[in-house]
Amino acid sequence: MFVELLVHGPLSRAETARRLALSPSALTKLTKPLIEGGYLLYQPTEERPALGRPSQPLAVNASRMSLIGVKLTSDEMFAVRTDLRGQIQREVRRELRSHEVDHVVAEIADAVRELSLPVTPPSAVGISLAGTASAGDPIVHTSPFLGWNDVPIGNIVAAATGLPTIVENDVRALTAAQQWFGAGVGRHSFALVTVGAGIGCGLVIGDQVVRSPGRGTGLVGHLAVDNNGPLCEMGHRGCARAYASSAAIQRSIAAALGRPDLTFDQCLALGREQQPAAARVFQEAGRALGRVVATVANITGVELVILSGEAVQMFDVCADAFDAALAEHTHWTSTPVEVVVKPFTFSEWARGAAVAALQYQILGA
Template structure:
């Protein structure tokens, strides 16, 4: 595909089916130019014309364009510190099958062999490509640093590509989640928003002008070390009162366990806070204030007023939702748009679908490269 054809196909893929009129508006093309551009994609079977529908304009009914449904299957994989979550999708990133596999051995060889088994275990027809997402620094298919797995410089794409016999794309998990939210999740239809994740780690992603921001630092986890409280606890990197020190489930459970002089889990902490336990309520309240400040900083610096909050730690919001919003509003200029906080509690399968979305888009990029 040419660059123009790829832009058309990608727009239909993410936002379709779309009338030619709507496509022309999105791409800034005249009806004649759009028809000329779409014709070879329809002839080659990448796009299909649907039944005529009235689009409210004068003239003959429009025949919307959609991506062809029979273009193969894709698998997205999310790797955590203890699970492999795999989701098979069609070309529209609609789920076909899914499963979870526990990780017993975090060595690269063992985990990648498990991913191989997971993908094959879904047994989808006509597998075209696989996408993998994991927490850490990722560049060109290599997990440069994945702290939850204790990996350094693991060439995930080459290894899995050789095992599976299909192209493999590798992405930072928060970047992949931002793709998921933009394409089919809470951010669908929005031109821009920030993504914040809380749980085992703290992540930050950004969508601007319908594009997920990808820079070398986008995978480095810099959002985890934004300072939020000069008197807060110290994180593993020695930063006092940063997002990681205040908002990760590990930090919250460590603080509560020390206060109670016994081991305590995250869910129990939330129950104790809801019951008004003084020490635990203070810890959870500090986390709520810190999260509100982080949300305010994300909106102020990104110039986006919508924040999608996700991750396995979002159950915190069931206890302190109003306090988080109050802290966020306190850090926002009164003339700025109100913050629209969207909580996505759909779990890690959405992250895996995001990895599938990355694989689908990488496939389209390869089609364009072959044309060039």
């Protein structure tokens, strides 16, 4: 009931009871302790009915709790403090000068202290990173960007901060934020595909974020696209990552133009200017990404795919190639896939970590 009001509220008591198939007395029994505890509030109404008792909508008191979300990259840490509805209240950004666990934990603990003052302490910490991690398991089993294997970072941060700490794969954490407070609200199933340093996929099926403790899920980056294509860093020929990751795009354009100093943003500018080599590389990236999205939709049956990630701004350069590949590879019996493009900053990834912690606090999974 609390989740229904958190995600879809404010709702009248009648509408809340209807959505949850509860009797008025059962709803009263459930809401009473939450109202007394300050987690639910009655919203004022401007209009009163001519007859009968006024119906005041119920809403979650977003200020009743706060959470800290932390996103780790290979060289930076982004941390935010959010309220119960995932709204960012404050944020900090720190350089990671080392991948040593003690250094990273010290930076996280310092950020938590900074974000905790001068208000009440947060209720939990969420940490997201690229790698094999899942809420409920404090161990990061693998994180290639940080060079970690079997690091119990959740337990270590909990000891350093005195706060419950969950660790989650960054794409799944971002998916959780979209499920409760983003483009996925109201959708029982959807997929989130991210493109950046890698290509990832998060899934919500039947109102549940798909997780596999201790194992990876949504590993679509090395999906085969063309057996005659370029090599990725793992030696796979023609996989999606070899075409559509920011590093692959940068590498291909720099090699074609003989300009090894080119950044991804400079490559993107060349693509927008329709420089021939850059335009072709982005078209190939768009085709690869469209094939990934079609494959995800074909396998899962989702009708909405949210496209995001730090390199998603390339979509306006390769949209036509993406759309053509999506149409070509989507199964002919399927409903056309709705694609929503959502550019996000790294603060949004940190917000995802906070929402993942919130989900675990409420749902226990």
